[in-house]
Amino acid sequence: MSHTLGIRQAQKQKTRQALLDAALGLLEGQSLSSLGLREVTRAVGVAPTAFYRHFRSIADLGVALVEEALGSLHPMIRTTVTAADSSDERIARAIELIAGHVDAYPAHVRFIARERHGGVQSVREAIRDQLARFAEEVSAELAKDRAAEGWSEEDLLMLAHLYVDQMLITASLFLEALDGTGEDRERIAQVATRQMRLISIGRQHWLD
Amino acid sequence: MSHTLGIRQAQKQKTRQALLDAALGLLEGQSLSSLGLREVTRAVGVAPTAFYRHFRSIADLGVALVEEALGSLHPMIRTTVTAADSSDERIARAIELIAGHVDAYPAHVRFIARERHGGVQSVREAIRDQLARFAEEVSAELAKDRAAEGWSEEDLLMLAHLYVDQMLITASLFLEALDGTGEDRERIAQVATRQMRLISIGRQHWLD
DNA sequence: AAATCCAGAGAACAGTTGTTAACTGGATGA
DNA sequence: TCATCCAGTTAACAACTGTTCTCTGGATTT
Numbered sequence: 001m002s003h004t005l006g007i008r009q010a011q012k013q014k015t016r017q018a019l020l021d022a023a024l025g026l027l028e029g030q031s032l033s034s035l036g037l038r039e040v041t042r043a044v045g046v047a048p049t050a051f052y053r054h055f056r057s058i059a060d061l062g063v064a065l066v067e068e069a070l071g072s073l074h075p076m077i078r079t080t081v082t083a084a085d086s087s088d089e090r091i092a093r094a095i096e097l098i099a100g101h102v103d104a105y106p107a108h109v110r111f112i113a114r115e116r117h118g119g120v121q122s123v124r125e126a127i128r129d130q131l132a133r134f135a136e137e138v139s140a141e142l143a144k145d146r147a148a149e150g151w152s153e154e155d156l157l158m159l160a161h162l163y164v165d166q167m168l169i170t171a172s173l174f175l176e177a178l179d180g181t182g183e184d185r186e187r188i189a190q191v192a193t194r195q196m197r198l199i200s201i202g203r204q205h206w207l208d
Numbered sequence: 209m210s211h212t213l214g215i216r217q218a219q220k221q222k223t224r225q226a227l228l229d230a231a232l233g234l235l236e237g238q239s240l241s242s243l244g245l246r247e248v249t250r251a252v253g254v255a256p257t258a259f260y261r262h263f264r265s266i267a268d269l270g271v272a273l274v275e276e277a278l279g280s281l282h283p284m285i286r287t288t289v290t291a292a293d294s295s296d297e298r299i300a301r302a303i304e305l306i307a308g309h310v311d312a313y314p315a316h317v318r319f320i321a322r323e324r325h326g327g328v329q330s331v332r333e334a335i336r337d338q339l340a341r342f343a344e345e346v347s348a349e350l351a352k353d354r355a356a357e358g359w360s361e362e363d364l365l366m367l368a369h370l371y372v373d374q375m376l377i378t379a380s381l382f383l384e385a386l387d388g389t390g391e392d393r394e395r396i397a398q399v400a401t402r403q404m405r406l407i408s409i410g411r412q413h414w415l416d
Numbered sequence: 417a418a419a420t421c422c423a424g425a426g427a428a429c430a431g432t433t434g435t436t437a438a439c440t441g442g443a444t445g446a
Numbered sequence: 447t448c449a450t451c452c453a454g455t456t457a458a459c460a461a462c463t464g465t466t467c468t469c470t471g472g473a474t475t476t
Contacts (some may be wrong), residue, residue, distance in 0.1 A: 006473070006474070007472095007473065007474095008422075008423075008472085008473050009476070010419090011423075011473095012422090012423065015423080015424085027327075029327065030242075030327040030328055031239035031240070031241045031242060031327035032239070032243045033238045033239045033241070033242040034238075034241040034242030034327065035240060036462085036463065036464085037463080037464065037465095038462080038463065038464075039463095046423095046424065046425085047424060047425050047426070048463095048464080048465090049424075049425070049426085049465085049466090049467095050423070050424050050425075051464095052465085053422085053423055053424070057464095064262050085341075105273075110325075113255050113325040114325045114326060114327065116324070116325075117318075117322045117324070117325070118239055118322060118421095119235075119237065119238040119239035119242065119322065142247075155402065158399045158403055158406075159403075159406065161399070161403070162403050162406070165373075169288040169373050172325060191366045191369070192247060193365065193368050195366055195367075195369070195370050196368070198367065198407065198410040198411065198414060199406065199407065199409070199410055201409070201410040201413050201414060202406040202408070202409040202410030202411075202412075202413075203406065203409055204408050205410075205412075205413050206406060207411060208409075214443070214444070215442095215443065215444095216442085216443050216451090216452075216453075218442075219443095219453075220452090220453065223453075244432085244433065244434085245433085245434065245435095246432080246433065246434080247432095247433095252451095254454065254455090255454060255455050255456075256434080256435090257435085257436090257454075257456085258453070258454050258455080258456070261433085261452080261453055262453095263436095263455070362432095379458085
């Protein structure tokens, strides 16, 4: 059912993506609520009015960026939580995955961390919804584990939120250390690992 | 050694505080990096140029706001962690304290949550430093507890950071629910309580 | 081949912004 | 009392903003 786009639609998507990319770049030094429409079009090299062919407003573009930054992350989350080795290995793998993702997509990570509590309501809501989906997916994966016997759905979800928030905090720390030494990153990884381990221990003794 | 300020200095401080208050109010609907100097002075009712008598820039004002929002919180943190009742009671008291603080100073809490990862570097750094101080103080309090026997300083600090981050997340959730029903806030309190309890359990079994 | 569509350009709009310089007038200290 | 100080004012600046309307020319459809 795949349909090759006409040259017009293809060109449109190209411009749209250029706008998203330019915005993401400009957002490394400011927040979405101060990003100007003209600023973005100038960076791309199109007329300011062209912006309206793709987005109703900057807030609208922000929501699209949320989808771009988090939408493709769901399968990754699932498989990470699923990996059924020892608890310590799973934690190590998760931390590695976070560090790798921050290395590969620093601007996306920065955008999410910044705008999660940022000044644009619709974007905050979009991020909140995506993170809630993550938590639900993590919770569903946790439920499959035999270690989840006796856990209420409510408690599984509360643990899943704890994991998701912890991942975001860790990602944000890795981000700050992007220009730092490898040693800095190693320390962050070690602290994050131990925090995850402590949570994991709490999980194991939850039903005592 | 208290010296009553001259009327000139008193008036100056009054204007300065008015600028801070107005900025905090305006920041409920936007981020610091989009806050305009003229916007602030207009809200106060003074000339734009008067701003420079008090702050070098909006970023500078932001740093002052960080001090105002977090500076007075250190003693409160200390006494909360110290309270040496049962673990569950301590947790309940901490959650109550957070909820109360959010109710009393919603704009300050919002500012910190928003600008912690916001678009202004000097403000991010100021918040990071204050939170690091919190973590160190919490860590020092934890060390006094006999439950901390056998813990390395490193691990105490990692636990303290976990607590501090968890408090901020909880505060941010209470903030979102400020216009919600009492039921909403009750659910948040319950989830936060259980997360704290899980961490507390992990702490008790850390040395196993 | 002709008619339609539509992404992007261009020009103009009223408002806004940060920053400068020179000033005023009441509080301050000699 | 008189000279100094300095928080706040006034006016002006070039530069920027979001949004509107009109137009163009190549892709698309008939």
